[in-house]
Amino acid sequence: MYLITKWFGIFLINNKGIFKKHLFSKNHIIIAKKLHQVEKNEILPEEKEIIRNIKDKSIIVNEKRLRKIGEYKPDDIFFKKINLDSKEFNFSFDILKKASLKLVEDKLEKELKSKDYQAIQLIKTLDSLIQISNLLSERLDNWLMIYTPKYKIEPFKTIIKNIKKEITRLEDQIKIDIVKIAPNCCEIIGPIITARLIALAGNMENLAKMPASTIQILGAENAFFRFKKEGGKNPKHGVIFQHKIINQSPKKNRGKISRLIASKLTIAIKADFYTKRDISNILKNDIKIRLDELKNL
Amino acid sequence: MKPLPITGVYRYKNKIFTENPVYCKGLTVYDEKLLKYHNKEYRSWNPYKSKLSASIHNGLKRLDLSEKSTILYLGAATGTTVSHLSDIVNNGVIYAIEKSPFVLKKLLQLCNQRKNIIPIMSDANHPERYSVSVPIVDFIYQDISQRNQDEIFINNIRKYLKINGQGIIMVKARSIDVSLNPKQVYNQVIDKLNLNKIKIIDVIDLSHYEKDHASIVVSN
């Protein structure tokens, strides 16, 4: 028995045809809600309901989302043979159109308005500019080593100068923005690295759900962030290693300190995202005590 | 205004056009020109802004599209090409997949204006995530500059393209492998498609309009 969910309803189908079906309401707002639940990987109550009291328990599904209620076989050719046409069930295409529009509009509003999304765009732009600026400066240095006419060098220098100006401007903007949304993290690791952590996690919520061990190596896989400007060439370390509290401490302590910072960051980001309380003094004090201990070892 | 062998596409002097539906009279989507001809309105189709237009300019002769076709469009962006396909499949449907919130904002304006485009904010790397909205389709169009663009195309064909349906992929050589020359990259993609039992119908180099791009028309 195959379980297929479409925007207009849920169908149980076998070799003989449709065995059982549940059609949704024709209200596009309700349909948009169902599409949203599906996107969030939820199993719909109607899906659970339709397979209740079915004798044939071998349900086959083509969505990972439904693995809990059936055997996941996306490549079963049966799914391609069955093309359920909404019109046959009196659902006009216009309903799907309105539902999809509503769904995307809602998602966009949520995402584009969210402050972390905007901060992520800024930090990504900043990091691209830093990379470009490094590449160009390197090129210029190479150029200067051989004879090049001055008139060729000057415009090039202006470009680099302007990019650097823009980098400073962006950094200032990010500092202002990120302190507003993640003040606790900023106190611990600084605004720029905080922004990078959020960008790497995708958003604040994801970061708030990460264990310390993940935060500690976040960005390590990504050579993109390992700029000369920041130091920290070692790929074992994540972006938090770019902070001087770690990379300027004695080599033997760096592992311990980055573990310490990561564990405090998990607390800080939770406070920033969920409770929105300022606990930075407590956290900074904890860090200071532990650092002093390490020094005296 | 002479109709070309591809349904819904016309040539006038050196330019190509699609017919603006009556309900969109006077409306443009990007900076295209509107042209009145025998009481109908046509939108010029810029080959520098749309790789499908570039393909037609560079010799693409046949596409299995009709006024009623359903299209799965992967990488819809702001809808430049989508809008012309929407002219062509005036009584069909385009399922427009796009993952970036930034460009989707503009695409939504187009969807609000036109009756036959369904916007879907999703990642084409995971075709099953939109199976609740998207049915089996007549045609798949893909323009996604990612390293694994061929895999994305194959997976979507496998899941959504009807038997004997057609598809077209815009291959950007440089996003697949910068170390190879573009021809080698196209051949790599072609081999991979063949291996997956997808037939190559046509390969069009987009030189002059897009550097290091080709379009590959396929059927399954």
Ligand SMILES: C[S@@+](CC[C@H](N)C(=O)[O-])C[C@H]1O[C@@H](n2cnc3c(N)ncnc32)[C@H](O)[C@@H]1O
């Ligand atoms: C070159 S643009 C497409 C231009 C468009 N086809 C036109 O001619 O009007 C590529 C688009 O694909 C989108 N994209 C990239 N990867 C994607 C993915 N995995 N899923 C969906 N969209 C993707 C990008 O956000 C971008 O908007």
